[in-house]
Amino acid sequence: MKPSPAMLALVTDAYRGRGGIAQYNRDFFEALSEEGLLSITVLPRQAPDSSGMPETIEQLQARPGRIAYSVAALRTALFRTVDVVFCGHLFMAPLAALIARLKGAKLIIQAHGIEAWPRPSRIQRTATERADLVLCVSRYTRAAVLSWAAIAPDRVLVVPNTVREVFTPADGSAQRAALGVEGKRVLLTVGRMDSRECYKGHDRVIAAIPHLVAKGHDICYMVVGEGDDRARLEALARDAGVSGRVRFLGAVGLQSLIEIYRAADLFVMPSTGEGFGVTFLEAMASGTPALGLGVAGARDALADGHLGTLVAEDDLQDAIARLLAAPKPDSSTLAAAARTRFGRETFAASVYAALNRLM
Amino acid sequence: MCGINGIVAYHSASSEPEEVELLATRDAMRARGPDGSGAWWSPDRHCALGHRRLSIIDLSDRASQPMTSEDGRFVVVFNGEIYNYPQLRTELETEGARFRTTSDTEVLLHLYARHGAEMVHRLRGMFAFAIWDQVQHCLFLARDPYGIKPLYTANDGWTFRFASQVKALLAGRHLSRDPEPAGVVGFHLFGSVPEPFTLYRDIRSLPAGHTQFVDAAGPREPKPFSNLSELLAKGAANAVPVAEIPERVRAAVLDSIRAHLLADVEVGIFLSAGVDSGALLGCMRDAGQRGVRAITLAFEEFRGTSEDEAPLAARVCDHYGARHIVRRLSQQEFVEDLPAILDAMDQPSIDGVNTWFVSKAAKEAGLKVVISGLGGDELLGGYPSFADVPRWRRRFGALAVVPGLGLFARTLIGRVAPAFSHARPKALGLLEHSGTWAGAYLLRRGLFLPNELPEVMDPEIAREGMRRLRPLRCLGASLKPDPGSDLARVCVLESVHYMRNQLLRDADWAGMAHSLEIRVPLVDFTLLGALASSIPAITKGAGKAALAAAPITPLPNEVLTRAKSGFAVPTGAWINSVVGDAPWSIGHKPESKGNVSRRWSQAVLNGGPLTKRPLEVHAS
Numbered sequence: 001m002k003p004s005p006a007m008l009a010l011v012t013d014a015y016r017g018r019g020g021i022a023q024y025n026r027d028f029f030e031a032l033s034e035e036g037l038l039s040i041t042v043l044p045r046q047a048p049d050s051s052g053m054p055e056t057i058e059q060l061q062a063r064p065g066r067i068a069y070s071v072a073a074l075r076t077a078l079f080r081t082v083d084v085v086f087c088g089h090l091f092m093a094p095l096a097a098l099i100a101r102l103k104g105a106k107l108i109i110q111a112h113g114i115e116a117w118p119r120p121s122r123i124q125r126t127a128t129e130r131a132d133l134v135l136c137v138s139r140y141t142r143a144a145v146l147s148w149a150a151i152a153p154d155r156v157l158v159v160p161n162t163v164r165e166v167f168t169p170a171d172g173s174a175q176r177a178a179l180g181v182e183g184k185r186v187l188l189t190v191g192r193m194d195s196r197e198c199y200k201g202h203d204r205v206i207a208a209i210p211h212l213v214a215k216g217h218d219i220c221y222m223v224v225g226e227g228d229d230r231a232r233l234e235a236l237a238r239d240a241g242v243s244g245r246v247r248f249l250g251a252v253g254l255q256s257l258i259e260i261y262r263a264a265d266l267f268v269m270p271s272t273g274e275g276f277g278v279t280f281l282e283a284m285a286s287g288t289p290a291l292g293l294g295v296a297g298a299r300d301a302l303a304d305g306h307l308g309t310l311v312a313e314d315d316l317q318d319a320i321a322r323l324l325a326a327p328k329p330d331s332s333t334l335a336a337a338a339r340t341r342f343g344r345e346t347f348a349a350s351v352y353a354a355l356n357r358l359m
Numbered sequence: 360m361c362g363i364n365g366i367v368a369y370h371s372a373s374s375e376p377e378e379v380e381l382l383a384t385r386d387a388m389r390a391r392g393p394d395g396s397g398a399w400w401s402p403d404r405h406c407a408l409g410h411r412r413l414s415i416i417d418l419s420d421r422a423s424q425p426m427t428s429e430d431g432r433f434v435v436v437f438n439g440e441i442y443n444y445p446q447l448r449t450e451l452e453t454e455g456a457r458f459r460t461t462s463d464t465e466v467l468l469h470l471y472a473r474h475g476a477e478m479v480h481r482l483r484g485m486f487a488f489a490i491w492d493q494v495q496h497c498l499f500l501a502r503d504p505y506g507i508k509p510l511y512t513a514n515d516g517w518t519f520r521f522a523s524q525v526k527a528l529l530a531g532r533h534l535s536r537d538p539e540p541a542g543v544v545g546f547h548l549f550g551s552v553p554e555p556f557t558l559y560r561d562i563r564s565l566p567a568g569h570t571q572f573v574d575a576a577g578p579r580e581p582k583p584f585s586n587l588s589e590l591l592a593k594g595a596a597n598a599v600p601v602a603e604i605p606e607r608v609r610a611a612v613l614d615s616i617r618a619h620l621l622a623d624v625e626v627g628i629f630l631s632a633g634v635d636s637g638a639l640l641g642c643m644r645d646a647g648q649r650g651v652r653a654i655t656l657a658f659e660e661f662r663g664t665s666e667d668e669a670p671l672a673a674r675v676c677d678h679y680g681a682r683h684i685v686r687r688l689s690q691q692e693f694v695e696d697l698p699a700i701l702d703a704m705d706q707p708s709i710d711g712v713n714t715w716f717v718s719k720a721a722k723e724a725g726l727k728v729v730i731s732g733l734g735g736d737e738l739l740g741g742y743p744s745f746a747d748v749p750r751w752r753r754r755f756g757a758l759a760v761v762p763g764l765g766l767f768a769r770t771l772i773g774r775v776a777p778a779f780s781h782a783r784p785k786a787l788g789l790l791e792h793s794g795t796w797a798g799a800y801l802l803r804r805g806l807f808l809p810n811e812l813p814e815v816m817d818p819e820i821a822r823e824g825m826r827r828l829r830p831l832r833c834l835g836a837s838l839k840p841d842p843g844s845d846l847a848r849v850c851v852l853e854s855v856h857y858m859r860n861q862l863l864r865d866a867d868w869a870g871m872a873h874s875l876e877i878r879v880p881l882v883d884f885t886l887l888g889a890l891a892s893s894i895p896a897i898t899k900g901a902g903k904a905a906l907a908a909a910p911i912t913p914l915p916n917e918v919l920t921r922a923k924s925g926f927a928v929p930t931g932a933w934i935n936s937v938v939g940d941a942p943w944s945i946g947h948k949p950e951s952k953g954n955v956s957r958r959w960s961q962a963v964l965n966g967g968p969l970t971k972r973p974l975e976v977h978a979s
Contacts, residue, residue, distance in 0.1 A: 150541075155580070
């Protein structure tokens with residue numbers, strides 16, 4: 001039997017890694033390896049966690065240093081068959097393009113969010129223009145790439161994020177009791193609080209709370225996630241006189257996260273910088289309605305308003321009030337709709353369709 | 360002739376197309392098809408097709424579109440004419456196909472079912488069509504070899520859209536108007552927007568002579584199915600003796616005219632006092648047409664002068680027993696129509712005004728179909744470029760390949776003689792651009808030269824546009840394989856750049872704005888194939904002489920003689936009077952012979968001198 005083509009994946013992190021990009025990479029590799037389409041070797045920059053390797057995919061030792069990483073990538077390419085180079089982050093594109101050229105391999109570059117929006121360095125742009133495929137997580141990221149790269153648009157495809165199957169709808173009342181929020185209207189945001197980026201929109205929700213309370217909503221705003229912007233947001237809540245209504249839960253384990261999604265009345269993340277916004281999907285797959293701004297990748301995650309609600313920034317307060325006042329949508333219907341568009345099967349189908357362009 | 364459009368929500372994450380969008384795009388093309396309209400939705404509602412109809416072959420409702428195959432598997436929307444459809448139909452019927460209509464549209468369905476994408480090789484005509492396959496869930500698009508009929512596409516990563524016009528796609532309100540620097544730069548270089556680019560980044564043209572599939576991963580890269588250079592290269596390898604040329608031209612043109620007369624409505628002709636249209640009128644009579652109505656555009660201010668084409672055109676009409684309609688145009692009418700012209704102009708163009716008015720006259724006469732002599736100059740060496748481009752290559756080519764010499768000379772002369780530099784920008788380009796066929800052609804046809812761009816537009820857009828467009832590389836690529844002779848090289852360059860992006864596109868929007876189908880028998884791949892071995896041997900003037908002699912009763916001699924000196928048109932002066940004082944703001948006014956065209960180009964790009972809504976062209 002002919003061996004399946006070999007992919008060398010250059011990524012920031014995948015297995016034993018944390019965060020959205022690592023998750024996307026794992027989903028992507030598993031979709032490919034499940035069908036035995038490719039044999040995959042992953043070279044990560046980071047792998048902080050101790051467990052979580054699948055059997056079918058080989059992940060080499062992480063190399064945090066830039067030079068050490070490049071040397072490891074070149075050495076790996078030298079001694080192995082490489083038919084496809086997968087570049088998981090734009091800043092590795094020049095290295096990936098070099099290896100693809102040396103090995104006569106196809107080049108796939110993955111674009112996520114803000115890293116791919118502004119015009120990159122000339123060397124990164126040239127590398128991107130050499131790619132056989134550029135995969136983007138959203139239409140917005142795709143349009144951004146096409147604005148600076150002189151590349152045939154037919155080679156730039158959208159493969160959206162997917163939502164893990166662990167997120168399902170269920171009764172959240174036990175979790176509500178555990179959190180002591182029974183009888184309250186629970187708003188939820190899940191995302192990093194990064195003082196350099198500050199785009200997730202926690203500020204906007206906090207600013208809306210007094211207005212919502214005045215309208216008679218007994219609000220509790222739960223904030224899940226870590227980050228160095230937390231102190232500023234806490235101060236913001238204090239200044240607005242709503243610190244009693246804002247609960248910073250920090251990083252939580254997967255099981256807690258699943259239950260918190262179920263316990264919320266409304267997932268709200270008025271972010272302006274989402275490449276896609278996978279947490280919108282996690283909320284909706286848990287049966288909780290989601291609200292975002294009609295900006296960037298959030299438009300995809302909320303399916304132009306067909307899955308969740310998209311509003312302009314000025315309408316945020318009114319939209320939250322409106323959604324809290326409306327009867328909660330049927331959670332299993334919402335979860336099924338989210339999964340139809342962004343579940344594992346549809347994700348795998350779009351990965352195969354994209355790969356089909358190369359093979 | 361019609362307007363087509365469609366929306367395919369191909370991605371598993373995408374939403375169903377909205378009916379309001381489908382109809383908004385379709386009905387923005389009302390003028391292309393005033394006789395009827397249709398819409399079709401796939402059962403899963405992920406594919407929607409729209410059509411506006413101008414009935415010309417099979418006028419019955421049976422021939423309405425979108426048209427579904429008998430088994431329901433394939434659905435087609437089609438803009439154009441398949442001139443060999445009677446032969447194709449006979450062949451298909453022999454193979455067992457059953458027809459429900461007498462339209463050429465149905466032939467496409469049967470051919471695609473039998474031959475898939477390979478079907479395009481069997482078609483003679485002008486076409487842009489899309490066929491949806493219900494079983495494979497894929498869309499097939501095709502556009503004729505010369506690009507007579509337009510087809511624009513847009514892909515946002517989830518949803519694919521297409522339509523016959525750029526403005527119709529924009530009318531659907533789902534696409535951005537972010538400028539495409541390559542399109543903006545291309546317009547400044549050539550006076551029309553070079554395909555596959557448009558003025559907008561979200562919208563592209565399916566290149567002429569290409570097919571494209573759209574499947575679950577979206578549109579695949581367009582694939583070429585015809586190549587003018589290849590056809591001419593084969594011809595050059597089997598060049599015929601000069602003595603045979605007149606007979607070959609006669610036979611090939613008559614054959615093309617016969618094919619182009621296929622219609623269930625009257626076919627008229629645009630008649631100037633030139634050779635091309637006159638010879639075609641003669642051939643129409645040879646093909647059995649009697650009392651053809653011929654439309655001549657004439658200008659009030661030339662009445663009674665030697666510049667008036669009407670008297671000579673009238674002689675040609677008498678010569679061939681045609682009925683002459685002379686349409687006089689005044690400056691006042693020109694000014695009155697200008698807003699409508701700019702509105703109908705699908706993409707900016709520095710030409711097309713004459714075609715607008717002659718089409719208007721044809722519509723007033725109640726005609727739906729006319730023959731045009733467009734393409735004669737490209738085919739038979741009628742332009743000065745056929746002499747200039749090879750001459751510049753010979754004279755300056757050797758010097759131009761010296762690296763840096765052209766730039767040095769231009770800079771030097773620009774410093775020591777700035778007045779000359781402004782007055783004759785192209786003369787300065789000779790040493791820089793004559794080193795290649797592509798460069799010499801750019802110099803001949805260029806509206807502005809690449810080095811002038813930063814003066815007339817945002818320098819950042821100019822730089823990015825040049826990088827994305829790569830004009831010289833793009834011109835050079837059209838000459839692969841080498842067409843084998845000087846005449847054939849210029850023929851290809853003129854046909855696939857100037858004629859395709861400017862003349863044919865202008866004929867499409869200006870004709871369609873008047874619900875008029877313009878047929879171009881001298882722009883025909885079968886005709887080119889028949890003449891490919893003659894073209895290398897055509898000497899100066901011999902091509903047009905052969906065309907003039909093509910009818911059984913040749914054109915009067917004075918037409919050939921008069922054609923050499925040409926006729927003036929006052930529209931240049933009219934444009935000048937309109938744009939002369941226009942408050943267009945980008946850059947300074949370059950002083951050169953093409954001054955009017957250059958200023959007109961700016962006026963067109965900015966939404967016209969008479970409107971107050973300029974297109975924002977800026978770095979994004």
